Structures are given as structure tokens and as C-alpha cells.
Amino acid sequence: MSTVRARAAGVTGHRLFWPLVVLVLLLVANAIYRPSFLSVELKNGHLYGSLIDIVRLSAPLILVALGMSLVIATGGIDLSVGAVAAVAGAVACLYISEQPDQNSLGVVLTAVALGFGVALLLGAWNGILVAGIGIQPIIATLILMVAGRGLAQLIAEGQIITINSGPYKVIGVGHLLTLPFAIVIALAVTVLVAVLTRRTALGMIIESVGGNAEASRLAGIRSRRITFLVYVVSAACAAIAGFMMTANVSSADGNAVGLWVELDAILAVVIGGTALAGGRFYLGGTVVGALLIQTLTTSVYAMNIDPQTSLLFKAVVVIVVCLIQAPAFRARFRRRRSVPVTPVEPVGTEKEQVPA
Amino acid sequence: MTTTPLAASPGRAWWRVPPRHVPVLATAALLLVMYSIGVSQYQAFSNIQVVFNVFIDNGFLLVVAVGMTFVILTGGIDLSVGSVVAMTAMVSASLLGNGLHPALVLVIALLIGPVLGFAMGCVIHFFDIQPFIVTLAGMFFARGVCTWISTTSIPITDGFWTSAAQHRIHLGENFVSVGALIAVAVVAVAAAVLAYTRLGRNVYAVGGNQQSALLMGLPVGRTKIAVYTISGLCSAIGGILLSFYTLSGAPLIAVGMELDVIAAVVIGGTLLTGGSGYIFGTLLGVLVLSIIQTLITFDGTLNSWWTKIVIGGLLFVFILLQRLVGIRTK
Amino acid sequence: GNSDTGGDSDSSGGGSGKLVIGFSQVGAESGWRTANTNSIKESATEAGYELKFDDAQGKQENQIKAIRNFIQQKVDVIAFSPVVESGWDTVLKEAKDAKIPVILTDRAVDSADKSLYKTFIGSDFVKEGRLAGEWLVKEKASAAGPVNIVELQGTTGSAPANDRKKGFAEAIAANPNLKVVASQSGDFTRAGGKQVMEQFLKANPKIDVLFAHNDDMGLGALEAITAAGKTPGKDITIITIDAVKDGMQALADGKFNFIAECSPLLGPQLMDLAKKVKAGEEVPARVETEETTFTQEQAKAALPNRKY
Amino acid sequence: MSERHPVLTMTAISKIFPGVRALDGVDLRLFPGEVHALMGENGAGKSTLIKVLTGVYGTDSGTITLDGAEVSFSGPMQATAAGVSTVYQEVNLLPNLSVAENIYIGREPRRLGAVNWREMRRRARDLLARIDLHIDVTELLGNYSLAVQQMVAIARAVDIRARVLILDEPTSSLDADEVAQLMRIMRQLRDDGIAIIFVTHFLDQVYAIADRITVLRNGRLVGEYLTSELPQIALVEKMIGKELDALERLDEATSGEDRAALESGTPLVAADGLGRSGSVAPFSLTIHQGEVVGLAGLLGSGRTEVARLFFGADRADAGRLAVDGTPVTIRNPVAAIDRDIAFCSENRRTEGLVGELSVRENIILAMQAARGWLRPVPRRRQDELVQHWITALSIRPADPEMPVRNLSGGNQQKVLLARWLITEPRLLILDEPTRGIDIGAKTEIQRLVAQLSDGGMAVLFISAELEEVLRLSHKVAVMRDRQLVTELTNDDTLDAARVMQVIASGSSQEGSVPA
Ligand SMILES: Nc1ncnc2c1ncn2[C@@H]1O[C@H](COP(=O)(O)OP(=O)(O)OP(=O)(O)O)[C@@H](O)[C@H]1O
Ligand SMILES: Nc1ncnc2c1ncn2[C@@H]1O[C@H](COP(=O)(O)OP(=O)(O)OP(=O)(O)O)[C@@H](O)[C@H]1O
């Protein structure tokens, strides 16, 4: 009995419990509105259904948010991810559009490599500004947020580059083993980042830099190098997201690709339990946060909520998520539970008291 | 070697500027340099009216940035400002359209922002939720209210509003608008509040170290709630100024304004981590952004995308110089 | 060179020196807009006028600032595409006081005082929506049962979205069989159009018509429709607005069914008007751009000569 | 004793943190005009008791009465208003504000409702002058050393006209002079009828000033005693709960006998004219393998700066450094760690620990940094190492996964020490390693230092406690006004008085090597 209760306390106390509850509630609401919402069917060997859509559509956001998690863990922030995604997508699409054979795999690989390379440069630029010159991250990345969009438009000369490349399209809408390829990529990158940070010491080192940069430096950590690195990683993630977004519609729109994705990404990270002040980061939480945000967007469409009021709907859900996630809020609505306490050694001596 | 006197206090002579004022002064100097470049490059740039226009055109931005300075000084952030500005303008326009008395509209409009700010402050403080997420929800909410009121822009034809909007206060050949004067007044009041009231000191204290401030017996919660309320009030004033400025309420106005505002505050030398910065710096920050914009308009040859790249570039050069001057004097 | 461009502000006589036009563009948020900008720039060069171009990045505040700066620089004519309809009176009054004529392009303003600007040149969004609706009414005149329409709106709160929705709704009211079953915002982007359409397709088993407020959303929706195993243009009738190149291509390929044109090529007309306005000639209060509509056959014929 | 009424009573106070019962039915009585020492090992619950009193933490049970009326403060603000003024254990001031503001914030002198800056500065200057601190009160507090900050914190608390003054380890970062100043002030306040709670790990100070002692152990009350009736040995036994055997038998750990052996051969580290302008004047100092070099000097004499130069925490701009006889440039801590140098910083909160990380992570941090991120220390090895040092230094609670910020001050210090010990350095720089550590653990650390140096490790030892420096060091380098003035060999003739004299006069007559 008591173990059941203890276990229940352990589950509800978990960081991800409440965001997951909201996620499930949203899905249930959708299912009530339209029962077929939850159904997943196999069409021509591809999984098909709203749930699959949600995961597929959140793939770019998950990618961007993963990079953002690392940046935020160091106490920074990266506003330029949207612009970087746009630039990477534009570079790749521009290259493909100029080739005679857009369907050649070599062309697509070269294009992706080019876009990726440019993104890494942009990430390095951010990293130098923040770690090298010591500019406040929000301003350092704001520069690229503004200029990067310009760059993306410059590349396409303000037009939408439309391509017709089968292999490139696969990144956005292809399938692998019945799963949308975008999901596979997001999964792979998530696993990669998780392994890189949690199987090595990188995660702890990032957290230590974010928790106390000076103490970390004095412990022999090259804080600056780590800070530099996370901006590069963030740009790399953004680039992949950029390929995905452009491949999804086979065109690169310098303006629209990744517009406001930075805000969504930060929101995802924060919902996932990572503090903006830096320190501990939770990749799993970030993924849940991203899924939650996409579910919210999809719900608006699926339940046909009037666009005029959809923002109010979003506001309410975000408020609910952050309220029930806050321990201080829940504490007000819950009886105090007994906490397991480590036994203390008995104190031998009697209590003694002297007269006043 | 003879014994050097204990260099206890980093000794300095009276004519030297205290180190913590250096960033602000450097920013001011750089701003002057930028202005001179404009003057030397473009003929009409030297008109005094250009300077006045900066205040006329950025009055609401300035007011909102003042509110944001309070929030950032405590180490928080307020993403809702742009939407609250829009909401205030929208509410004013729709109420005026319904024939409410302008004085009443003014009161209502000036109340909505602070109330929302107060609510957000309470959630942030009592439930210990990150300001980013709370104010982001506030941003969705306020913007949602805008589109909920109307998806089309609502013109304002009220007599009081139009005269406030179009009245020109002449100073010699040039003029300023009522809005610009209000903005300058808000800056002055805010600077005084920060420098000469307990609230001001507490704002810096909370930003310096919230835990310490608490242990020192300072009203941390009250201060935090106060700054979000102030920010809400400033956004509301900004919204009124914007409705003067555009004589309408539009659901999509001031989108992304929060970023401009945060940028202005940070360029003005305020640390995003809180505890350090000045209203005067914020004023400079707004001027920097505005001068960049003005330079680009005067140039008039830039492509849409080059405009963005050049804005980013100028911002970069500015921040870099600011930073280098800061390091040099350290 | 850019250092001497501010110099000829004294040439207010109109006869001497080049005509200086200050033009404030909304932004560069779409290919349509870029084509619009290019048209204006090219025509200015051709006409030998000096163009001061400003990009407001989608913000009304920036446009007002730009207009103020144009007044400061004493340009001969101010032209601008207003971001929103309302809120221009103050600055337009300043322009009037400075005796600088103003021409509105592309979008109108709702000032009560019509003397604040000389003329308006551009398209009528309501009319575009109506044209789209009228074509549909004709097309489905013989439809026996109800016709389910889904609508992809532009950015919520933007003028084209509001007007096109309105015009379309007015037109299809003629046939009570035509019913809009779902309407969501796709933010004028391909990705948005695709994402919304995916959900429409899942939520509504029978969709007969898609009306998209611009080509881009329609193009995005195409992908969703194909992915859902339906044939665009056949299973679902697609109507869009704009007629940009990719849209025309889709129309010619039979994937779209109808496009109401919204031409960005205002440049030549604008230059013409600017000259007349400066010379003090009478101009009509409203000049509509030469626009048309395209069916699939017309698109095939027009496609080779499209400029954008 | 006369029938007096306590100004403050705390009865049956309990406080539970997740997983830890920090206080369990603790009582405390405080009478007007007395200094009441609160004693106990690290983690005994002293700071927690104080924080419960001032409302930082809520109680789980128990009552507090102030002047006979039951109170329950919701926070320090209310406590201060009710006349309870507190200096908390870690310096809790605002580094981003000026010294004057730090003293007067919350009760700024005002004129016409506006803060009167001039008056505030004047009062701050006067107040600090009374405790012999002559610093620029307009300067940011963060620019001063921890010790100065500690003095400012005390000044702030003392200036609040309170009935109850609480000082939680105020002396841990002060040197003898400052401590004397503080004692003087405390006596004065006591004579004015103010009740003072005093927490410290220095028994001498307790016996010098306290009238009454309350001892806590493991969150429980052991008892309340009159100082005059409780011998030191008995106090220590009550604190640690067992017979105190070989605790004080460390004195002969070092002696001058093996000096010759030590000095032969190339020094492990040799600084030659090393210096940094604005920080320390160029100095020369050699440290041999197995040698303990003590750094003595007053507050702000530049000891920390010397240590930081050796470690590359600050970059030297003059002079040379040689390790094993080969010249090296140490630009940053990474370079120093590569050469097996470790530095245990004095300011554990800002320069030492990462509060959010666990005890385990904090302990392995330096080792991990040296290995590089690609080669994580295997989890099993981490657990072994951490467990070993948790036991060896008796870190409590012995939970390696506890965030280090939740540890008591003394236990945090031990974690920091453990971090560097597992890197097995050849030169260990210890800047105030025993600050805030209870006597049991302190002796343990001293024994450890002696042991390490016997095993061949070189140690640069900085401590405000001269006795401790003398007990451990083979050689004492004396600093004054940011210069190294002399080196004294620690033979039988050297005692604290001698060193004090050198510090005071700035020179030594005999047996010294000029700097
Ligand atoms: N916020 C907290 N969360 C969890 N445990 C805590 C917290 N604060 C203190 N503790 C635990 O409570 C116990 C008592 O700590 P406290 O700081 O009162 O010790 P102390 O007697 O002041 O020790 P020291 O002499 O080292 O300062 C310790 O075991 C500590 O780990
Ligand atoms: N009594 C004092 N009056 C004025 N300034 C002081 C005083 N004591 C210390 N300082 C300041 O403290 C700063 C730091 O000193 P530093 O840390 O080098 O000293 P230290 O010898 O390591 O002392 P400790 O470690 O005991 O604090 C110096 O800048 C000095 O100006």
C-alpha cells in the first residue's frame, strides 16, 4: 500500500509527468472531437494518421530545440536558429536548383554538405561573439537573427527557390521502414546528442559551465571552448531542421523557413524543465516540450478552432502547462505527504539545560 | 622596493569616471560618432528635426524599453510587451469606436496593461515559474485578445485622440509631438525612481542576487511583482502613444517589438542577468537602433535583404566597439 | 554612389534635375513582394527617376519613420504600400503640409480625408476574392449536392486575408450548396498551407474545393493532397490568388483549376502617375492594376511570357 | 542567577528537507545581554536553526516566541522588522551594489522621500571607520575580498538596532585583528543589552566571549551549558559524540629535521620575480617536493593573488616560473593542472563549487576536466572515489547524488577539497581550506596535509589562522601590502608572536631571505 503510494509520488513528482499529462489531455480532446484522430493506418507501406503527422511536423522543432537545450544549459540563448535554418535550406536548394540533374544523389549530398558547412560557419560566428569577445548571447545571436534572414533572402534574391529533387524531398517527406524519414532523422539526432552528452562527460561539463563558469574554469575546464562548441552544435541542428523544412515543401523561402522557431524552441526547452539561467538540461524534456507545442498547433487545425481565437487557446494551454508543472503551484493543492527520512543516529546524552 | 601603500580601494582621482559608468559613456560616444557619420554623408541629416523625429517615431519604443529595463534589472524578462502595446491600442480603438468617453477609455486602457503585468508577476513569484514562459503565455494571450477584438484595423476618429496625435509643439522651426514629450517624461520619472527610491534600490538588489536580497530582508516578491506591473504600465502607455502615433488599433501591430525592446535595453549596457544597468543606457540603446534605421532610410539605395544585413552589420560593429572600449578601460 | 544621393533635395521645381521618389515597401515577405519591388525599381531606372527605397520589414512604425525621413529629405513624390489600412493621417498630414504628394500602392488606407493622398494604384483584394468565388459558382452551378469548401487564409489580421475571405464569401453566397466547412490560417506560406491541409484532409472525408488566399499556400496544400492519395485539380478543385510563376505552372499542369491574378507589376503605372502628380496634372483617385484571371488553358498560353 | 526572562525561545523545532531530518525537536533560549554560542559539527543544523528562526525556512513543528509572544516570520524581512538582525553563513550581500548601499539597503536615509545618497555615504564611512575599515564606500562591493565583504555584512547587521543579533560563522574569513575588532563590538552590544547568537568553529573565540553554549548534533539538541562550567574537552566530546582521543596530538607532525633533505635537489616549483601589476609585486618563492609552504599575512595582503598566479587563474605579467627546473608559462588553469598543480579556492561559492551539480559530479569535475570530455571517468570508478572521500572526510549527508548547494557550509568545503585530492597533484595550493570546518574535520584535514607532504606532495598553505600555518608548514612566507616580504624557516624558535611581529614591521631581523 505504502509502496504503491510512494511509487505514485515518484511518478507524479517526475519532471515530465505534468507536461505529458497535458499532452495526453490534448490528444484526448482531439479524439473526442474526432475519434479518428488517434487512428494510425498503414497506407502503401507508410504509417498515416494525425499522430504520425504531429511527430513528423515536430521533427524540425525537436532538432532546433536539442541544440537550444545545450546553449541554454551554458546559460546562453540562441536567437539565430531560425535564420540559420533558412540560410542552410536556401544554400542547399540554390545549389540543387542550379544543377542539371536535380535527382542525382551526389548533387543532393553536395548541397546538404554545402548548407551544413555554411551553418557551421554561422554557428562559429555566434560562438566567437559569445565565447571569444564576450558579447551577451541574446545580442550576439540577435545580430545573426536579423542579418541571417537577409542572407537567406540574398541567396535566393528574395524569391522562393523551387526545386524538383526526389532525393532531397526524401529528407522532408520520405519514408524509411514505414516511418516518415523526418522522424527517423530527429530520432537519430536525438540519440546522437544524448549519447554525445550523456555517454561522455560532455553533458556534465556543459552543465558545470552553465552552473558556474568561473568555478569550472578553475577546475580546469576550457569554459570558452565549450561555450563556442554549443553554438556550433546549435547551428548544426538548425541546419538539419532547415533541410527538413525546405524539403517538406520542395522550396526554400528565405522569409518563412524557421520563422519564430527560436521562440518555440526556447519554449520547448523550458517546458522540458531546463532553466533559462543555465545548468542542468534535460533532452527528454525538450523532446516532450516540442511534441507538446506541435500538438497544440495541430489541435488548432484539427479541431478547426477559429484562427481569431487560436492564440487565446494557445495562451491558456501554455499557462496550464506551466502552472501545473510548478511544484509551488501543486503544493497549494495537495496534502503534505510524508517524506522518507534517513534515520539519524540516536544522540546518547540526555538533553541538558542550565538555569537562566 | 619600498612598501607600496595598501592599494585597498582601487584609488582614482576625481576627474576619472567610475568604471561602471564607462560602458554607458562609451555607448554615448559611439552614438555621436554614428550621428556624425550620418551628417557627413547625407545632407538633410543635420536638420535638428531629424533628431526630434527620432523621439517622435520611437516614443512608444522608448517607454516600453523603460519598463523592460526594470524587468531586466531584476534578472527577469517580459516577452509580452509588444502584444500588450497592441492590445492597449486595439482596446482603445474599439472602445472609442463604441463611443465611450475618451477619458474613460484612457483610464481603462492604462489599467489593462498593469493588471496583466501584475498577474504575470504574481504567477512568476508565487509559483516560481520562469518569467520567460509566463510572459510568453502573456504574449499569446494579449495578441489573442487583439485578434479576438477584430481581425481588421480599427481607425480612431475621436477628437481628443486626433488632437493629441496631430498637435505639434513647435520649438523654433522644428516640432515635437505630444507622444515624444510623454516618452521623455516617462524616461525622467523612471530614472528618478531607479536612482532615488527604495523600489529602485530593491530592483538592483533582486537582480544582483535574489537569495541574498531575501536574506537581507528586502521585499523580493513585492519588487518582482512591481517590476512586471511597471512593465505592464509602460506597455500600456506605449500602447496609448502608439494609438496616438497611428490613430488606429491594428491586431498585428508591434509584432516582434519585444525583441527590439530587449535589444535596445541590452545595447544600452544593461546586463541580461540583472543587477546592472541604467535608464539612460536604455535611452541610448533606443537611439542607436533608431539611428541605424534612419541611416538606412536616408541612404535609400538598399535592397530589402541588404537592409537586414546592414542592420545586423551596424549592430555588430557597434556592439564590438562598445565591448572593446569596455575591455580597454578595465 | 550613395553619398551624394541626399544632395538634390533643393530640386523642388520639378523641371530641373531628376524626379526623386521616396518609396516605402512593406517588406520582402514573399516572392510576390519581391517582384513588386523589382518592378518599381526597374521602372524608375527606365524613367530616369531617382528612387529612394526603404524596406519597412513589415512594420507600420518603420513606414511612418521612413515617410518622415522622406519629408526631411524633401523628395518630390512619396509612394508607399501601407502595411495596414489605418493610422496614416498624422504623417500624411505632415507630407501634405510639406507639399509633397503621396501615392498609395498596392493597398489602400482608410483615411476619411481623401485629400491626404493623390491617388491609389493597386489591386482590389475583395475583388480578387470575389472573382475566385464567382468562377466557383459558375463551375459548380450544376452540382446537385452540397459542395464542401476548405479555405486557407492568409496571416490572421492582414488586409489581403481579410478582404479575400470577404470577397469570396460574398460571391459564393449566390449558391447555398457551396459551403465553407473549414477555414484556417496558413500564414501565406507553403509549409503552413501544407500543414493545415493535412489536417483538413483527415478531418473532412469529402473535400470538393480548396480556396487558398495565395499561390504559395495552394502549392503547399498540393503536396498534402498528393500525399493523401488524391489527385489535385480532379478530386479537389483548387482556386488560388496571385498567379506567381510556380502557381501558373501548377495551373498549366492541371493541378490548380483557377487563379485570380494579383499583379505585382505596378512600376510603370506608378512612374507615370508620379510624373503627372508632380506636374500638377489631374489623376484619377483610384487606378486599378491591369489584372485578369487564369484558367488552365489560359495559363498554358500565358506561361511562356510571365515575368515573375 | 537572577530571574530573567528569555528574549527568545525556540521550542521543539523540527525541520525536514527531502531525505534529511535537519532539525529534530531542538530547543534554544536566548537572554538579553548574553552571547550565546551555538555549536556543533558540520551539518549539525546550526544554520538551519537560524534560518528557521528568521523565517527563511518554515518549520515542520515547534514554536518560537519573541518577548513572550509567539511569532512565525514569513521571511527575513519580518524578522528584521521584529528586531532580529542576522549575518548568514555565506556572505549574503549584493556584489553589484556599492558598499554603502549594501549597508543601508532597505533602510536608506531619505530626504523628502528620496534616497539621500550623500547622507548614506557619510554614515557608511563613519560606521566602517568604527570597525577600522577604511575603504571607498562608493566602490562596488564585489571588488573587495571576501574578508572585507564579511566585515561589511557584520557592519550592516550591527548597525540595525536590533534586540537579537545572529552571527553565523562571521569569523571564518577574518584574521586575528578583525576578529578582535568583532569581539570588541560584540562585547559592547552585549553590554547594551542585546542578545547575540554566535556560531563558530573556533573554540578559543567561544571561550573568549560566549556566556552560554548550546550544542547540536545531527539535528538534535545535546544540551545547553554555561561556558564557565564546560571545559573545552567536554564541549568537543559533546559536539562529536565520542571520546576525543588523538585529536590534538598533531603538533609534532612537522619539524625542521628533514629540512636539509627537502631543500636538496631542484625545487618542484620556483617563481622568480613573478608578479602582476595592480595585484602583487614581483616575488620569488620556491616549493620543494614534500614541502609545506605557509603563506602568512593580514587580510588583503595578497596571499590569494600569489596562489592564483601559481595556478594561472590570473596571468602573470612579470617574472618566470619553473616546474622541475624547466621554465614554463602557465596561462590558464588547464596548463597548471597539466603540470599537476591543484588549487582549492578560498571562495567556494563563486569560485569553487557548481551548486546545482551533485556531490559526486563536483568531486570528479577536475579529474574529468583533465581527462577531456571524450574519456568519461567510468561510473563505477566515480562511485568508488567519491565514496572513499565522503568517508575519509566524513562528508554529511553521505549521499553522493545530493546537489552540493544543499550541503552545509563545512561539508561543501570538504567536497571542494576532495575534488582536488582525487587528481593526485604534486603541488596542492590550499587557500583557506579549513574555513568553516568543525574541529574534528579540521584536525582531519591538517593530518591529511601532513600525510600528503610526507608522501611527497608539495603544499602551499594559506590560512588566516597563524597557529595552523605554523603547525603545518616547513617554511612560512610572509606577505604584507601585496609584497612577499620575507621567508621564515619553521624551526623550533618560530612562533606566532615572531610572525606577527614580522607582519607588523614588514621586515625580519634574522633567518630570512629577502624577497
Ligand atoms: N536546502 C536544503 N535542502 C536539503 N538539505 C539541506 C538544505 N539545507 C541544509 N540541508 C541539510 O541540513 C543539514 C544541516 O545543515 P546546516 O547548514 O544547518 O548545518 P550547519 O550546522 O550550519 O553546518 P556548518 O557548520 O557546516 O555550517 C545538513 O545535512 C544539510 O545537508
Ligand atoms: N582592511 C582592508 N581595508 C581595505 N581594503 C582591504 C582590506 N582588506 C582587504 N582589502 C582588499 O581586499 C582585496 C583582496 O585581497 P586578497 O584576497 O589578495 O588578500 P588575501 O591576503 O588573500 O586575504 P584573505 O585571503 O585573507 O582575504 C584587496 O584588493 C584589498 O584591497
Ligand SMILES: [Mg+2]
Ligand atoms: Mg552552517
Ligand SMILES: [Mg+2]
Ligand atoms: Mg585570500
